[in-house]
Amino acid sequence: MAEIKSFVYINRKAPHGTIYALESLEVVLIGAAFDQQVKLIFMDDGVYQLTKNQDPEGIGMKNFSKTYAALGDYDITEIYIDQESLEQRGLSIDDLQELVYEDEDDDWKEKSSMRLVSREQLASVIDSADVLLNF
Amino acid sequence: MAEIKSFVYINRKAPHGTIYALESLEVVLIGAAFDQQVKLIFMDDGVYQLTKNQDPEGIGMKNFSKTYAALGDYDITEIYIDQESLEQRGLSIDDLQELVYEDEDDDWKEKSSMRLVSREQLASVIDSADVLLNF
Amino acid sequence: MATLHTVNKSPFERNSLDTCLSLCNNSGSILLIEDAVVGALRNTSVSERLVKAIESGVKIFALGEDLKARGLPEDRVIEKITLVDYTGFVKLATENDRVQSWL
Amino acid sequence: MATLHTVNKSPFERNSLDTCLSLCNNSGSILLIEDAVVGALRNTSVSERLVKAIESGVKIFALGEDLKARGLPEDRVIEKITLVDYTGFVKLATENDRVQSWL
Amino acid sequence: MKFTIQVNTGPFTHQASDSAYRFTLAALESGHEIHRIFFYHDGVNNATMMCAPPQDDRNLQVLWTELAAQYELDMVVCVAAAQRRGIMDKKESERNGKEFANIAPGFQISGLGQLVEAAVASDRLMVFGD
């Protein structure tokens, strides 16, 4: 397993209504241990996974949305957000939690992992992946 | 259980891709034994449940579409097909199997159970039901 | 004879809200639950359809617990959509004559 | 670097085909399987979008077994959509560089 | 008022079984009667005694079982749907040549007629599903 592959996780489902968002995050975190190149895409209803202030106590579920903040610690620093999906849903990037990482090549400065992109840019991320995981 | 209620079954899912169409039919057939008034609606992707010449052998499933022909024998004689759903899907009523019943009040003449209706007509079928079952 | 319609899927992903709107007359009520509550926000690609339904007399509700779970602020909800809790959901089911779940 | 996109849900019920079309460039292929094969017919509310994609260079396929299961006649399928069987599905997966399943 | 609750999804994967549970609880606490809870389609998976979710997560099977005990609820699992998906009581398990039963306490296996009967006998049928 010396080969390094590019893994792209595409998150398209809202959280809580189905378990896909939670179980996808479990794969991403486990996958981070494998030293592959990892990119995450949040698009369609997947953008709701990153909304601030989620509080699922009233529906009896746990608030796993806080776990996304740990992605930077797992060296996951490329997170693509589909602009069109946000717009359709009346959301802006400010409605999402900010995901950051510390750049070891730049004196451990804290930098944003989030990239607001167009469909065209997403298409090239997808077309450059070795492995696509869709949730 | 002397009371007679009006049951309306709304079928909105394509067959084979999910089991809902098959398991819905099981409820309808069991329900027919209860001497209630029964109406069936086929709309949205539910209209595909009635297409002629289904042959799911190649996907390893059984062809339960033949069972719909028995609905008349179970005294289910009011079957509503949503015109708009057919049109969106490039289908016409001729693409569907014809469901018939024998009218005991009219010398057991064979009559069609199928009624091609508008959304407006469907709305009144729904709003006159006692029990709505959605598949 | 009023009908309560429930919708539980995101209107950006599925057609069930649209179908529901096409079959809900002006004595009816619609309750958005689970992932469907995302449709309750203002300025989305579906909000105009909901506003039109409200203007035609349809009453629209959304389950507050589901909105809160998804981090969607109450003050961004379309005006005249009423938030209810589970007890309010039960009450809506009793106040209407039947319940139609658009699954 | 070509991508095979698979879609398995009805385009009349879900947004996955539309999303797929918006992200499939003209070197890509789309295979319709399971309930998505209903989108392969001519004269539907989605057929124009598929024809446009084909004209732009996207190759579109549909799984014949799934069409047959649903009683949809081959001669009603959009011209230039190619029918394949499961062996053809495997072949498409090998001929492209990666597979993206729009679930 | 008398309710029948139909649950079409398994626990965890879809929120619908949580919604059904919370609606049922709210109806009972509002003084209404639950005539029957009917588990159909993947809903039969609510009745497996084998679930072991993480400690900090809810266990819907246990929640249903406890609610049924507290309010003496009639929880019926459709036999045809259950056989497809592998939920068995002792009788069904023996009849199908299985080694054990896996249905949790408070649930019982019966036919689809129990759904139709319940819909006739209740004022409202509430369907929760995918």
Add this chain to the structure above:
Amino acid sequence: MKFTIQVNTGPFTHQASDSAYRFTLAALESGHEIHRIFFYHDGVNNATMMCAPPQDDRNLQVLWTELAAQYELDMVVCVAAAQRRGIMDKKESERNGKEFANIAPGFQISGLGQLVEAAVASDRLMVFGD
């Protein structure tokens, strides 16, 4: 070519597990290698030995078990997803205080790392789901 197959849905409810089975069979018959079949989400329900579908219907668990025996396939069920949904081997069953195991022959329980490892080691990952 080397494939890994991911199965996200239980048998019967969604066609995706049938599609996964048929794709796997066609790949094997075309001379390709199946590196691993990984069952995730509701896909873990393919591995229950308790299913008893009608006589005239397919039994996907049996089909998977037979295919695995014939081609010596590595069929892995995700442990976290399986615990949520109540699929256990003997070890997991004892650890979770259950009375028996219900995993069918040919399936084994392991971690999500097995999915990532398989995706790295294979030429193609095929995902079948809802």
